[in-house]
Amino acid sequence: QQGGLEVRTTLDLNLQQQTEKIVLSEVERLVGLNVSNGAALVTNPQTGEILTMVGSKDYFDFENDGQVNVILRPRQPGSSIKPLTYALAFEEGQTPWTLIEDSPITYHIPGSEPYSPRNYDNKFHGKVTLRDALASSYNVPAVKTLAGLGVENLIDKAEEMGISTWKDRRRFGLSLTLGAGEVLMTDLAKVYGTFANGGASIDPDPFLKITNYEGDVLYQNKCFAQPKECQTNQTLQPLTAFRITSILADNRARMPAFGQFSILNIPNQKVAVKTGTTNDLRDNWTIGYTTDRLVGVWVGNNDNQSMSQIASGVTGASPIWNQIMRLMLDENNPHQFLLPDGYQRVPICTATGTLPCKGCPRITEEIFEENDVPKNNCNWQYFVKVEEQKATDHNREKIL
Numbered sequence: 001q002q003g004g005l006e007v008r009t010t011l012d013l014n015l016q017q018q019t020e021k022i023v024l025s026e027v028e029r030l031v032g033l034n035v036s037n038g039a040a041l042v043t044n045p046q047t048g049e050i051l052t053m054v055g056s057k058d059y060f061d062f063e064n065d066g067q068v069n070v071i072l073r074p075r076q077p078g079s080s081i082k083p084l085t086y087a088l089a090f091e092e093g094q095t096p097w098t099l100i101e102d103s104p105i106t107y108h109i110p111g112s113e114p115y116s117p118r119n120y121d122n123k124f125h126g127k128v129t130l131r132d133a134l135a136s137s138y139n140v141p142a143v144k145t146l147a148g149l150g151v152e153n154l155i156d157k158a159e160e161m162g163i164s165t166w167k168d169r170r171r172f173g174l175s176l177t178l179g180a181g182e183v184l185m186t187d188l189a190k191v192y193g194t195f196a197n198g199g200a201s202i203d204p205d206p207f208l209k210i211t212n213y214e215g216d217v218l219y220q221n222k223c224f225a226q227p228k229e230c231q232t233n234q235t236l237q238p239l240t241a242f243r244i245t246s247i248l249a250d251n252r253a254r255m256p257a258f259g260q261f262s263i264l265n266i267p268n269q270k271v272a273v274k275t276g277t278t279n280d281l282r283d284n285w286t287i288g289y290t291t292d293r294l295v296g297v298w299v300g301n302n303d304n305q306s307m308s309q310i311a312s313g314v315t316g317a318s319p320i321w322n323q324i325m326r327l328m329l330d331e332n333n334p335h336q337f338l339l340p341d342g343y344q345r346v347p348i349c350t351a352t353g354t355l356p357c358k359g360c361p362r363i364t365e366e367i368f369e370e371n372d373v374p375k376n377n378c379n380w381q382y383f384v385k386v387e388e389q390k391a392t393d394h395n396r397e398k399i400l
Contacts, residue, residue: 007200008209010049010221015042019052019324026320027057033315034308035153037061038299039070039130040324041204042183045193045294048224049231050207052324056302065302074165074182075298078276079137080285080313083244084144084191085177086134088157090240092149096131096247096366100141107147107174115174117143120312124258129350131364134244135253139178139274146177161188161201161235179276179283185296188287192296195244195272196289198340199236238343242367245337246345248272248288253364258313263322264288268334271325277312284316290335293328295322342370352378359383 008264017167019040027038042052054176055069065272090096107115115318119125119139144155149174155166166172166181173180186204194201202223204263210219223230249272258264264273264286282304287296297317298308310316339345346368349360356363359380368374 002121003020003057003213003220005213006211007207010051010206010208010223010224011053012042015327016052016054018056022320022323023297024057025321028257028308030299030316032308033310034300034301034302034305035310035316036064037066038166038297038307038317038320039069039185040298040320040326040327041189041294041296043193043294044292045189045202045289046094046225046292047221047223048193048202049208049224050204051293052207064367068302070298070302071099071185073149074184075283075300076181077183077279077285077346078179078278078283079139079142080276080287081179081181082134082137082142082177082189082276083181083195083248083274084161084163085142085149085154086130087195087236087240087244088149088249089130090243091147091157091237093131094145094355095345096129097167097348097353097364098130099127099143100130100133102126102128102133102138105140105144107143108378109173112173117178121257130349131247131250131253132256135250136257137254138257142177143174146174151176153196153349157235160233161194161205162187179278185298188285188353189294189296192274192289193294194235194240195248196291196294197241198233198238198303199234199241200232201235203232207296212329239367239369242337242339242343244334246270247336247366248274254275262313263318263399264313266322266326266329267354268331269329270334270336270338271329273321275312275318277310277316279307282309284312286313286317286321288321288325290329291337295321297322297324301321327343339367343367344370344373346373348374350377352382354378 023038038057040054054068054072058066117140208221247268276285283300297320299316345365347363349356350362350364354374355377357378357380
């Protein structure tokens with residue numbers, strides 16, 4: 001009667017309650033793996049609305065700091081930060097079919113120990129495309145890509161897209177692309193929301209409307225109330241964002257690392273998703289999105305204890321992410337990522353970047369601006385020569 005504010009939040013109460021139950025249930029199943037906590041965030045990337053925020057498995061779990069909102073605490077993101085590196089690479093002219101050598105390398109940086117990145121499976125995979133490198137989350141290609149781009153340039157792009165925790169740049173080197181820099185889940189949601197929005201970054205927002213006791217509007221989420229007036233910041237070229245989404249939704253490309261039927265794949269639905277696990281097993285993430293829903297999940301321990309066994313994409317955050325995302329998908333109307341006018345998906349021969357021809361060993365569907373669609377097919381004789389050269393090299397090795 002004498003003052004105060006009326007605050008209308010963006011929270012979806014039903015979704016909030018369902019998410020709380022999923023996080024609590026799944027984290028309790030992970031106790032044997034030394035996992036004591038989990039957190040989840042659901043947003044609408046088109047408007048920034050925060051639909052669900054579960055900061056811990058149980059607010060009243062005083063033993064494990066349940067009242068600490070992990071969503072707003074810096075944690076290392078592991079490989080879930082890699083899409084930033086590849087987005088910058090695409091901005092600089094590289095493509096999903098650009099080849100990179102996944103092979104041993106050691107970096108000698110003055111003032112630092114020699115750095116030799118290794119893949120999670122302790123193997124090297126030879127020449128791979130950037131599509132396969134990102135989808136299967138190979139470490140060595142990510143580090144090599146960042147080395148070519150420059151750490152400072154990555155930080156510039158990250159801050160432009162929403163990362164707020166990389167202020168002390170002296171701390172970071174090439175391992176930044178593997179998750180060495182702590183992030184907030186809200187910031188990571190803004191970055192992934194940029195991919196979902198065709199390159200436009202929108203701040204996560206917990207409010208729809210705030211009025212005073214007289215009904216005067218003090219604040220209104222324009223992205224929700226008046227989408228045409230939504231304050232957006234175009235931080236990526238649309239083509240870059242579409243290509244990142246295409247890779248993160250490509251179940252075939254991530255099969256070498258996760259298998260055909262991983263929990264990251266939701267049958268009949270196109271969903272973009274990425275996992276991340278730190279080397280010390282202190283943080284495990286899964287973050288993914290559709291056109292209008294984004295789900296981020298973290299599991300670990302508030303005191304930074306290492307988990308005992310977490311296989312990214314199999315256990316930990318991924319099952320939680322899968323269950324939450326399924327709550328918002330319609331089996332009768334499967335989700336697809338639709339391209340706006342001016343862009344189209346075109347089958348190309350991965351080895352040549354041209355339209356396919358007979359003998360092409362692998363065909364992938366890539367996104368182009370309509371003016372840049374390839375016009376020529378590959379030459380089948382090229383692949384005959386390649387096979388002949390492989391046979392010659394094999395025979396030479398046998399003789400040696």
